[in-house]
Amino acid sequence: MALSGGIRRRTYANPYGARVDAMSSDTRTDHPGAFLTDVETLRRLAKAHIEQGVVTDTYEGDVSRTIEILQAVLATEIVCVLRYTQHSIMATGLASESVRAEFAEHARQEQEHAMAVAARINQLGGAPDFNPATLTGRSASEYQTGADLVDMIRENLIAERIAVDHYRELVRYFGDTDPVTRVMLEKILSVEEEHASDLQDLMATHRHRPAAS
Ligand SMILES: [Fe+2]
Ligand SMILES: [Fe+2]
Numbered sequence: 001m002a003l004s005g006g007i008r009r010r011t012y013a014n015p016y017g018a019r020v021d022a023m024s025s026d027t028r029t030d031h032p033g034a035f036l037t038d039v040e041t042l043r044r045l046a047k048a049h050i051e052q053g054v055v056t057d058t059y060e061g062d063v064s065r066t067i068e069i070l071q072a073v074l075a076t077e078i079v080c081v082l083r084y085t086q087h088s089i090m091a092t093g094l095a096s097e098s099v100r101a102e103f104a105e106h107a108r109q110e111q112e113h114a115m116a117v118a119a120r121i122n123q124l125g126g127a128p129d130f131n132p133a134t135l136t137g138r139s140a141s142e143y144q145t146g147a148d149l150v151d152m153i154r155e156n157l158i159a160e161r162i163a164v165d166h167y168r169e170l171v172r173y174f175g176d177t178d179p180v181t182r183v184m185l186e187k188i189l190s191v192e193e194e195h196a197s198d199l200q201d202l203m204a205t206h207r208h209r210p211a212a213s
Pocket of ligand 1 (some may be wrong): 077080109110113188192
């Protein structure tokens, strides 16, 4: 379509899903989006390394390091699933019904985290490591059973506090170099903070009660 200045303008779909206007004349530098890589270059680069999936030339992170970090995160989440599941079964007694329900809910959410992290590893070209033989060595959190209800709550609170610290650090680490991984970790972090808060409340409620049998 011809514009008033006689410049032809075409609209392209760019790799980020937004639409970018590009001019067919040499006046691109006058365009507000001129600092962006031109679409022809983006298309050429995307086609040149098509086997690398989402890892394009504009990925600013270190892909192998990102995968390595996410493998540790995956192990941490799987250990959390296992610990919460075991606790949800072992927490017995009248006073523990609400705690069991909370543990089971946390186990389900940790499973969602594990799946999101595994999917991201796969997107980046890695194979998510679910090997049970090396799981605890790769995990930031520990698989601790508890002698009683308060013990279990305490162990989970410790694990959640470790997770919160770990994820905050990782969110800062990824910054703008891998925004998709960072946003995923921010979402997980907000749930881990809720978990820590839930456990703190449970601890306050059950600390002075007799241990469940
Ligand atoms: Fe989690
Ligand atoms: Fe959690």
